[in-house]
Amino acid sequence: MKALWPLRKGTLGVPVGVSVDPHRMDPFADTLQRLREAFSSGHTRPVEFRATQLKGLGRFLQENKQLLQEALAQDLRKSAFEGDMSEILLCQNEVDLALKNLHTWTKDKPVAKNLFTQLDSAFIRKEPFGLVLIIAPWNYPVNLTLMPLVGALAAGNCVVLKPSEISKSTEKVLAEVLPRYLDQSCFAVVLGGPEETGQLLEHKFDHIFFTGSPRVGKIVMTAAAKHLTPVTLELGGKNPCYVDDNCDPQTVANRVAWFRYFNAGQTCVAPDYVLCSPETQARLLPALQSAITRFYGDDPRASPDLGRIINHKHFQRLRGLLSCGRVAIGGQSDDSDRYIAPTVLVDVQETEPVMQQEIFGPILPILNVRGLDEAIDFINRREKPLALYAFSNNSQVINQMLDRTSSGTFGGNDGFVYLTLPSLPLGGVGNSGMGRYHGEFSFDTFSHHRACLLAPSDLEKINEIRYPPYSGWNQQVISWAMGNQRCSILPHPGSPLLIHPALLQWDPPHSDMWEN
Amino acid sequence: MDPFADTLKRLREAFRSGLTRPAEFRATQLKGLGRFLQENKQLLQEALAQDLRKSTFESQVSEISISQSEINLALRNLRAWMKDEKVSKNLATQLDSAFIRKEPFGLVLIIAPWNYPVNLTLMPLVGALAAGNCVVLKPSEISKSTEKVLAEVLPRYLDQSCFAVVLGGPEETGQLLEHKFDHIFFTGSPRVGKIVMTAAAKHLTPVTLELGGKNPCYVDDNCDPQTVANRVAWFRYFNAGQTCVAPDYVLCSPETQARLLPALQSAITRFYGDDPRASPDLGRIINHKHFQRLRGLLSCGRVAIGGQSDDSDRYIAPTVLVDVQETEPVMQQEIFGPILPILNVRGLDEAIDFINRREKPLALYAFSNNSQVVKRVLAQTSSGGFCGNDGFMHMTLSSLPFGGVGASGMGNYHGKFSFDTFSHHRACLLRSPGLEKIYAIRYPPHSPRNLRVLLTAMETRSCSCTLL
Numbered sequence: 001m002k003a004l005w006p007l008r009k010g011t012l013g014v015p016v017g018v019s020v021d022p023h024r025m026d027p028f029a030d031t032l033q034r035l036r037e038a039f040s041s042g043h044t045r046p047v048e049f050r051a052t053q054l055k056g057l058g059r060f061l062q063e064n065k066q067l068l069q070e071a072l073a074q075d076l077r078k079s080a081f082e083g084d085m086s087e088i089l090l091c092q093n094e095v096d097l098a099l100k101n102l103h104t105w106t107k108d109k110p111v112a113k114n115l116f117t118q119l120d121s122a123f124i125r126k127e128p129f130g131l132v133l134i135i136a137p138w139n140y141p142v143n144l145t146l147m148p149l150v151g152a153l154a155a156g157n158c159v160v161l162k163p164s165e166i167s168k169s170t171e172k173v174l175a176e177v178l179p180r181y182l183d184q185s186c187f188a189v190v191l192g193g194p195e196e197t198g199q200l201l202e203h204k205f206d207h208i209f210f211t212g213s214p215r216v217g218k219i220v221m222t223a224a225a226k227h228l229t230p231v232t233l234e235l236g237g238k239n240p241c242y243v244d245d246n247c248d249p250q251t252v253a254n255r256v257a258w259f260r261y262f263n264a265g266q267t268c269v270a271p272d273y274v275l276c277s278p279e280t281q282a283r284l285l286p287a288l289q290s291a292i293t294r295f296y297g298d299d300p301r302a303s304p305d306l307g308r309i310i311n312h313k314h315f316q317r318l319r320g321l322l323s324c325g326r327v328a329i330g331g332q333s334d335d336s337d338r339y340i341a342p343t344v345l346v347d348v349q350e351t352e353p354v355m356q357q358e359i360f361g362p363i364l365p366i367l368n369v370r371g372l373d374e375a376i377d378f379i380n381r382r383e384k385p386l387a388l389y390a391f392s393n394n395s396q397v398i399n400q401m402l403d404r405t406s407s408g409t410f411g412g413n414d415g416f417v418y419l420t421l422p423s424l425p426l427g428g429v430g431n432s433g434m435g436r437y438h439g440e441f442s443f444d445t446f447s448h449h450r451a452c453l454l455a456p457s458d459l460e461k462i463n464e465i466r467y468p469p470y471s472g473w474n475q476q477v478i479s480w481a482m483g484n485q486r487c488s489i490l491p492h493p494g495s496p497l498l499i500h501p502a503l504l505q506w507d508p509p510h511s512d513m514w515e516n
Numbered sequence: 517m518d519p520f521a522d523t524l525k526r527l528r529e530a531f532r533s534g535l536t537r538p539a540e541f542r543a544t545q546l547k548g549l550g551r552f553l554q555e556n557k558q559l560l561q562e563a564l565a566q567d568l569r570k571s572t573f574e575s576q577v578s579e580i581s582i583s584q585s586e587i588n589l590a591l592r593n594l595r596a597w598m599k600d601e602k603v604s605k606n607l608a609t610q611l612d613s614a615f616i617r618k619e620p621f622g623l624v625l626i627i628a629p630w631n632y633p634v635n636l637t638l639m640p641l642v643g644a645l646a647a648g649n650c651v652v653l654k655p656s657e658i659s660k661s662t663e664k665v666l667a668e669v670l671p672r673y674l675d676q677s678c679f680a681v682v683l684g685g686p687e688e689t690g691q692l693l694e695h696k697f698d699h700i701f702f703t704g705s706p707r708v709g710k711i712v713m714t715a716a717a718k719h720l721t722p723v724t725l726e727l728g729g730k731n732p733c734y735v736d737d738n739c740d741p742q743t744v745a746n747r748v749a750w751f752r753y754f755n756a757g758q759t760c761v762a763p764d765y766v767l768c769s770p771e772t773q774a775r776l777l778p779a780l781q782s783a784i785t786r787f788y789g790d791d792p793r794a795s796p797d798l799g800r801i802i803n804h805k806h807f808q809r810l811r812g813l814l815s816c817g818r819v820a821i822g823g824q825s826d827d828s829d830r831y832i833a834p835t836v837l838v839d840v841q842e843t844e845p846v847m848q849q850e851i852f853g854p855i856l857p858i859l860n861v862r863g864l865d866e867a868i869d870f871i872n873r874r875e876k877p878l879a880l881y882a883f884s885n886n887s888q889v890v891k892r893v894l895a896q897t898s899s900g901g902f903c904g905n906d907g908f909m910h911m912t913l914s915s916l917p918f919g920g921v922g923a924s925g926m927g928n929y930h931g932k933f934s935f936d937t938f939s940h941h942r943a944c945l946l947r948s949p950g951l952e953k954i955y956a957i958r959y960p961p962h963s964p965r966n967l968r969v970l971l972t973a974m975e976t977r978s979c980s981c982t983l984l
Contacts, residue, residue: 040872042896081962089971111915120906122913127898129921206922214720221717225710228727230926233720251952258959295960305960380532393949402944404534406619412946414955420974421614423603424943429621430698434722436941449928451901451916452894453909457885460743463906467750468787468797470573478577513887 028160028200031188032131035158038185039130044156047106049183051099053153056181057146058095061088064177068142071169075141077308077337082263087142090420094147097422097439098154105154105443108452116478119462121454126447128156129206129230135197135220137211138167138310139266139360144234145174148209151442157207158186162200165193166310198223205229207446211268212236213358214431232435232445234268235428236358237385241271242375242401244392245280252391253287256364257295259415261342264307265362266314269387269409269416272359273348274366275375281346281366288364289329292342300341301334309338309361318361324354325365372397376404384408384430387416408432456513520652520692523680524623527650530677531622536648539595541675545645546594548673549638550587553580556669560634563661567633569800569829574755579634582912586639589914589931590646597646597935600944608973613946618939620648621698621722627689627712629703630659630802631758631852636726637666640701643934649699650678654692657685658802690715697721699938703760704728705850706923724927724937726760727920728850729877733763734867734893736884737772744883745779748856749787751907753834756799757854758806761879761901761908764851765840766858767867773838773858780856781821784834792833793826801830801853810853813837816846817857864889868896876900876922879908900924 043049061068065088072078072087098105108123132152136145145163152159163174175189190200201208201223210220211234224231243252260271276284296303309315315338322331322340325348330341340362348354348365355365369375379388388407390398398412408428409418418424419438427436437445465477535541553560557580564570564579590597600615624644628637637655644651655666667681682692693700693715702712703726716723735744752763768776788795801807807830814823814832817840822833832854840846840857847857861867871880880899882890890904900920901910910916911930919928929937957966 079960079962081960081967084967085970085974089974093974111913113915114913117909117913120909122910122916124917125894125902127921130898217720218717221720222714225713225717228706228709228713228725228923228926235720247949248952251949254952254956254959297961303960305962391949395946398946402617402946403537406622406940407942409943410617410945412613412944413949414945414947417609417947418614418943418945421603421606421609421945423605424614424945425616425941426943427941429619429940429942431720434720436943448898448921449917449919450899450921451910451913451918451928452904453902453906453913453916454887454890454894454904455906455909457739457743457883457905460740460746463746467746468571468573468795469789470571470797474573478581 026199027196028190028203031190032160032203035160035186035188036131039128039158043183044128044158044186047102050106050154050156051102053182053186054095054099054102054150056183057150057153058092058099060178060181061092061095061146064173067173067177068170071167071173072142074169075138075167076263076266076310077306078263079305079307081305082307083142086263087140090143091146091150094150094422094439094442098150098443101440101443102154105440106156115480117453117455119456119459121452123452125450125452126155126443127450129446129448130157131160131205132157132207132209132446133160133162133200133205135162135208135210135212136164138164138170139263139268141167141170141174144211148211148232148437148442151437152209152446153182153187154443155446157446159188160200160205161187161189162192162197163189165191207231209437209445210234217433232437233428233433234426234435234437235386235431235433236268236360237383237428237432238272238355238358239269239385239387239389239407240375240379241274241389242372242379242391243274243276243280243284244372244390244394244397245277246393246397247280247391248393249280249283249287250290253284253291254294255391255414256389257288257291257342260364261292261295261306261362264309264340266307266310266360267416268358269419271364271387271389271415272385273355274364275369275378276366277370278368281368284366285328285344285346288344292329296342300330301332301339306342306362309340312338314360315340318359318363321354321359321361321363324348324352328366330362372400376401379405384428384432386428386432387411389415406430454513458513518691519688520682520695523682524652524695527652527678527680528623531620531650535675536620536650536678539598542646542648543591543594545674545679546587546591546642548675549642549645550584550591552670552673553584553587553638556665559665559669560662563659563665564634566661567630567659568755568758568802569798570755571797571799573797574799575634578755579632583635583638583642586642586914586931586934590642590935593932594646597932606974608970609945611948611951613944615944617942617944618647618935619942621938621940622649623652623697624649624699624701624938625652625654625692625697627654627700627702627704628656630656630662631755631760633659633662633666636703640703640724640929640934643929644701644938645674645679646935647938649938651680652692652697653679653681654684654689655681657683699723701929701937702726709925724929725920725925726918726927726929727878727923727925728760728852729875729920729924730764730847730850731761731877731879731881731899732867732871733766733881734864734871734883735766735768735772735776736864736882736886736889737769738885738889739772739883740885741772741775741779742782745776745783747883747906748881749780749783749834752856753784753787753798753854756801756832758799758802758852759908761911763856763879763881763907764877765847766856767861767870768858769862770860773860776858777820777836777838780836784821788834792822793824793831798834798854801832804830806852807832810851810855813846813851813853813855816840816844820858822854864892868893871897876920876924878920878924879903879910881907898922
């Protein structure tokens with residue numbers, strides 16, 4: 001039908017007076033409904049199905065290693081080494097670990113019983129939540145998308161993945177290639193920026209796993225609260241790195257530098273700033289220069305092992321930080337390829353911008369303290385970080401630092417090598433996050449732990465003791481029976497079991513109702 | 517004016533001083549809590565009687581004893597729970613010390629409800645204290661007599677530099693929630709749970725929410741009606757039905773309903789006598805507002821048993837309703853009273869569909885002589901907790917986590933779960949400052965050989981190999 005005059009459009013860009021199909025306005029509704037229906041059908045529950053998904057994920061990594069390395073190189077100029085070590089291999093290990101342990105993890109866990117529940121079957125059952133949302137960041141766009149995904153799939157959930165739109169090349173691979181390896185009735189990748197993510201968050205999910213900044217973490221948790229959706233928030237902060245006077249400066253410099261400049265500093269668990277005495281600073285500086293030269297050569301810009309800043313916005317932000325304090329090492333930058341040199345700043349004040357935000361770049365400020373106590377005070381005055389590091393030849397110093405501070409994770413005499421241990425949980429505390437994952441922790445994070453008690457349908461005689469009308473001794477027996485979880489069934493002198501005639505006539509009860 | 521600022525500041529400073537960290541201090545607090553219960557048993561029973569007309573039996577079993585057991589369990593296991601938990605290592609970390617350290621969060625807030633005002637205040641408190649936190653307790657203002665005992669007597673047994681009771685209604689609680697806590701433990705309704713979580717989000721405070729819902733109770737045709745009636749009735753009418761995990765409604769066939777009704781009447785008469793109003797073992801409704809609400813529900817469906825009420829002492833008779841429609845008010849809210857609606861389904865499939873169409877409940881019950889039926893209900897539904905062939909006995913086992921899922925809550929507690937809920941689990945790796953030659957293999961510039969060695973060391977497959 002030909003319009004005689006242009007249709008007036010309302011604020012939503014839709015012609016006024018035209019009724020709108022809500023599903024068309026909401027780009028996610030259909031997908032989410034489809035995934036929910038798949039979950040309700042029970043499709044993801046069998047262990048075999050989950051194993052198939054995990055194997056698919058494994059094949060995705062193996063068959064597209066080159067493609068992924070290229071994407072990571074395009075997004076972050078990540079070297080093949082870094083791409084392997086910190087992204088692809090870690091995910092592969094996680095997939096293998098989940099496959100190996102899936103049967104064990106999904107098994108019902110029997111628990112200790114008290115006297116009253118001796119005849120029952122008592123266990124914890126791990127169940128998938130249902131439809132879960134994973135929102136991933138751009139700095140380790142493969143790792144921080146797929147590691148949580150392993151947990152979500154192993155636990156039997158249907159998954160919506162929202163990869164970062166900032167790491168564009170990797171986003172493309174995840175959106176176009178990954179789904180081919182998974183059952184798409186139970187898995188979807190959705191794309192978009194902050195606005196679309198906001199829209200997505202209006203929907204109800206059964207768990208939301210978010211990796212990103214504290215600022216956005218609050219937005220996610222607030223949105224989740226509307227639906228009483230549990231959340232795992234892997235956030236960030238400024239990770240302190242205390243360097244004791246009693247240390248070998250070169251060893252420390254090697255370790256601090258490597259973990260600081262890895263991925264051009266764009267790591268949530270990287271040492272963010274150093275605290276040390278002026279004397280130690282004087283020893284550290286030449287050692288840091290030495291380490292940087294050893295790692296990246298005289299012209300770090302030419303090193304294939306040094307990454308680049310993700311985008312122009314962050315590059316500008318970091319360039320601004322280069323004017324804080326005084327540049328002791330590095331300080332160069334070039335916006336033609338978003339290069340920032342491995343940099344060390346000294347004479348930095350707490351009030352300067354470089355100490356007011358998570359740096360997330362290859363810049364390491366050194367601040368002076370007059371000893372361990374001052375360092376601990378400095379750290380404890382600030383938000384709890386995701387990671388905390390302490391370097392010392394003296395284990396007492398390390399232990400002091402560990403005992404008197406709090407952080408998501410802690411590294412003594414090294415950087416974030418603990419990330420490679422799936423038996424350690426990765427998660428923040430306070431401003432750096434809540435919840436944790438990796439290895440079995442991922443499986444548990446994406447599961448509801450359901451308390452189950454299966455009682456025999458007969459043997460009602462035993463229960464008589466709990467029904468009203470009451471006498472004093474009823475409550476004695478019950479209190480005693482409830483409190484005793486390790487006792488033997490033999491009555492001891494004074495035990496209520498000796499008192500009541502009905503119980504004395506009690507044949508040892510037996511019910512084979514729950515035996516397999 | 518902020519009535520809480522000084523208290524919170526004081527408690528935070530106490531935490532920062534490290535006062536609550538040593539095991540001895542925590543044990544002292546727990547012992548203090550134990551003495552509070554022992555020395556004030558009478559006082560607490562009287563308060564519970566005043567608030568809810570709770571019988572001595574119910575007070576003892578579901579409030580005092582269970583809290584005492586929790587304290588004893590925590591005291592017995594404190595050091596074991598506090599210990600650093602060593603974890604398995606891969607080749608790359610063979611020489612390191614790798615463990616999980618449990619740390620207190622700091623300043624935690626416990627907001628408690630009125631239905632089990634001792635249990636649901638003290639059980640979380642045990643966990644918070646054992647884990648080494650400083651605690652702000654906000655007991656319910658609705659269970660006034662118990663609130664008084666908790667506010668006036670309990671603090672004398674604890675170190676008051678690390679512990680405070682704050683009082684108030686919704687407005688004061690809202691004010692309290694504007695402050696930053698390091699963990700908030702809330703027991704109450706889903707509606708308020710959302711308010712608490714939204715407030716917590718502003719400070720990125722983790723929350724444990726123990727909420728509620730309508731707990732379905734499926735009764736299979738293959739059952740002994742009297743046994744089922746005894747069990748369902750006892751758990752329904754306990755505390756006059758004011759229990760978050762009580763069976764809220766029954767699903768069964770019309771045939772089973774016909775067998776259940778006389779059995780339920782029989783159980784009720786057996787438990788509470790011909791005139792339940794005269795029974796010392798039947799509680800009363802907490803306040804007039806809830807009494808009115810429940811009285812309104814008595815006109816849903818058709819009263820098959822009970823139905824009497826008396827507002828002079830907020831008495832509601834143990835009641836069973838039949839011919840109830842899903843759309844009626846009694847099926848649209850958590851009942852939280854001594855009223856049990858029975859709805860008909862034509863079999864297990866229909867019951868499971870009915871259940872799955874609704875919010876995930878805190879508890880779910882299934883009664884059948886056939887274990888396969890019970891297992892099917894378990895396998896095809898979800899809920900915080902589940903009990904086959906009985907009521908909320910699972911709550912008495914501290915080795916089982918107590919918590920909800922979906923609209924019935926998040927997080928869990930009881931026993932060690934409480935300790936873990938109130939602790940941050942910090943991943944720690946301590947490495948030697950030497951041996952730099954070994955670790956140098958990871959530094960750039962990289963060679964393919966270095967990469968191969970590193971990859972092997974990181975592999976999870978080969979962790980039991982020798983160094984060769």
